Amino acid sequence: MIEHDIFRALADSTRRTIFEKLANGSMNASMLRQGMDISQPAMSQHLAVLRAARLVREQKEGRFVNYEVDPDGLALIAQWLAKYRAYWPARIDALKLLLKDMDQ
Amino acid sequence: MIEHDIFRALADSTRRTIFEKLANGSMNASMLRQGMDISQPAMSQHLAVLRAARLVREQKEGRFVNYEVDPDGLALIAQWLAKYRAYWPARIDALKLLLKDMDQ
DNA sequence: ACAAGACATAAGCATACACTTATGTGATTC
DNA sequence: GAATCACATAAGTGTATGCTTATGTCTTGT
Numbered sequence: 001m002i003e004h005d006i007f008r009a010l011a012d013s014t015r016r017t018i019f020e021k022l023a024n025g026s027m028n029a030s031m032l033r034q035g036m037d038i039s040q041p042a043m044s045q046h047l048a049v050l051r052a053a054r055l056v057r058e059q060k061e062g063r064f065v066n067y068e069v070d071p072d073g074l075a076l077i078a079q080w081l082a083k084y085r086a087y088w089p090a091r092i093d094a095l096k097l098l099l100k101d102m103d104q
Numbered sequence: 105m106i107e108h109d110i111f112r113a114l115a116d117s118t119r120r121t122i123f124e125k126l127a128n129g130s131m132n133a134s135m136l137r138q139g140m141d142i143s144q145p146a147m148s149q150h151l152a153v154l155r156a157a158r159l160v161r162e163q164k165e166g167r168f169v170n171y172e173v174d175p176d177g178l179a180l181i182a183q184w185l186a187k188y189r190a191y192w193p194a195r196i197d198a199l200k201l202l203l204k205d206m207d208q
Numbered sequence: 209a210c211a212a213g214a215c216a217t218a219a220g221c222a223t224a225c226a227c228t229t230a231t232g233t234g235a236t237t238c
Numbered sequence: 239g240a241a242t243c244a245c246a247t248a249a250g251t252g253t254a255t256g257c258t259t260a261t262g263t264c265t266t267g268t
Contacts, residue, residue: 001117003120004115004117004120007111007114007115007120008115008255010111010115011108011111011112011114011115012255012256013105013108014256016107016108016111020187023187023188023190023191028214028215029214029215030213030214030215038257039257039258039259040214040215040216041215041216041217041218041257041258041259041260042256042257042258043215044214044215044216044217045216045217045256045257046256047215048216048217062214062264062265062266063213063214063215063264063265063266064213064214064215064265065214065215065216069188069191071191071192074185074188074191074192075192077181077185078185078192081178081181081182081185083124083127084127084173084178086127087127087173087175087178088175088178088179088182112225116225116226118226132244132245133244133245134243134244134245142227143227143228143229144244144245144246145227145228145229145230145245145246145247145248146226146227146228147245148244148245148246148247149226149227149246149247150226151245152246152247166234166235166236166244167234167235167236167243167244167245168235168243168244168245169244169245169246
């Protein structure tokens with residue numbers, strides 16, 4: 001189940017950090033490691049988990065592998081969230097923000 | 105970190121099922137167990153995790169404890185998701201629906 | 209061709225987690 | 239007021255998970 005993979009992938013704070021980094025621009029695994037105090041295999045394993053969850057996708061470039069955010073994963077979260085829209089109170093600032101951003 | 109609690113809580117399929125049940129109407133723990141093949145302590149522990157993540161809140165009624173969806177948790181997911189709005193493909197129906205609902 | 213670099217995979221290990229059984233707590237019923 | 243019910247908590251256990259070190263694969267540079 002992809003839904004399970006997504007939430008499991010995001011349950012780890014290191015993977016959330018990696019994802020956030022990629023959201024600010026595509027990077028290869030070595031660049032991602034910079035300033036993260038994480039071994040090369042650990043990074044590779046985290047990226048594999050994020051890939052399985054479709055939160056990230058790879059693009060091989062020679063001996064480098066460029067990683068970028070995969071919109072599919074985010075779309076699936078949005079879909080999951082949309083199921084519960086009946087519970088979103090209109091007052092919540094986060095949602096207003098959301099609305100504003102999507103309006104343009 | 106509440107963000108961590110939320111994703112960790114949703115990483116478990118049993119807890120997602122519980123949450124989905126509650127989204128269809130408030131229930132106490134015993135009612136939630138029906139048709140779920142889960143022990144009473146296990147249910148209690150799952151509800152504690154969902155509570156810590158602010159995905160669910162309790163309302164004590166005598167010796168019963170009624171559980172309902174807590175919009176705060178959902179709002180926090182929406183907030184998290186909003187950070188990556190640049191990557192949301194415009195085509196996604198779930199998001200369009202979302203937008204429409206929030207517009208009124 | 210060979211050395212080195214970028215990354216993936218394998219195997220082992222310590223910790224986290226979801227479950228179990230047992231017990232505790234507070235509210236209701238008889 | 240004693241038994242029962244609804245639920246929480248404690249303690250123990252097997253499995254999942256995230257890490258490590260070691261090694262493999264493919265590409266690039268010389």
